[in-house]
Amino acid sequence: EAGVAQSPRYKIIEKRQSVAFWCNPISGHATLYWYQQILGQGPKLLIQFQNNGVVDDSQLPKDRFSAERLKGVDSTLKIQPAKLEDSAVYLCASSRWYLGSSGNTIYFGEGSWLTVV
Amino acid sequence: DAKTTQPTSMDCAEGRAANLPCNHSTISGNEYVYWYRQIHSQGPQYIIHGLKNNETNEMASLIITEDRKSSTLILPHATLRDTAVYYCIVLSGGSNYKLTFGKGTLLTVNP
Numbered sequence: 274e275a276g277v278a279q280s281p282r283y284k285i286i287e288k289r290q291s292v293a294f295w296c297n298p299i300s301g302h303a304t305l306y307w308y309q310q311i312l313g314q315g316p317k318l319l320i321q322f323q324n325n326g327v328v329d330d331s332q333l334p335k336d337r338f339s340a341e342r343l344k345g346v347d348s349t350l351k352i353q354p355a356k357l358e359d360s361a362v363y364l365c366a367s368s369r370w371y372l373g374s375s376g377n378t379i380y381f382g383e384g385s386w387l388t389v390v
Numbered sequence: 391d392a393k394t395t396q397p398t399s400m401d402c403a404e405g406r407a408a409n410l411p412c413n414h415s416t417i418s419g420n421e422y423v424y425w426y427r428q429i430h431s432q433g434p435q436y437i438i439h440g441l442k443n444n445e446t447n448e449m450a451s452l453i454i455t456e457d458r459k460s461s462t463l464i465l466p467h468a469t470l471r472d473t474a475v476y477y478c479i480v481l482s483g484g485s486n487y488k489l490t491f492g493k494g495t496l497l498t499v500n501p
Contacts, residue, residue: 277433306488315477315491316434329488364433378424379489381433 277382291353298367308364408465412478
């Protein structure tokens, strides 16, 4: 079973520029998550999709971050304009359905490393 | 959300068992305990999860106390590749389950 795919792996941009990250979840997984992980901290949930609908985006800075999941499969996370404090690893994850049920869990990609200079 | 408390760091000798504790005294009856780990420069990796009973898989064992207020993750024979940050997470319930990560425990396995 292929894992969660993310691209690009690394990105360096100047502040006020824009950047987009792409994620392809594990086949058949209805739930998709984007997490932000700042160096030295645990991952923080930005947005959660169930199929192509948003379930939770309470911690997404909506003035500069946007995300979409067209057709309920791939997803894109965009930052525009970027700030220095956006330097972090952006992790995409997916799961079959709601967590907690027997055998269900969430799988993470390798992450996209963003440096804003 | 039920919060967890973990030691900041731990050391373990290669080949010995690594026992990682986690306190979750405010856990609710229907909340699961999940363990993930994150090796440097990689995404978090699922290890194991449980509700009430002890659980074991090919990676580790999870021991949950009877009152469910704490748990221990056991890596039976730690190797150098097990050096990572280990996260104990109580799964927040409701209609949209999500994992909320703390700072975790940095486990260093020494040769």
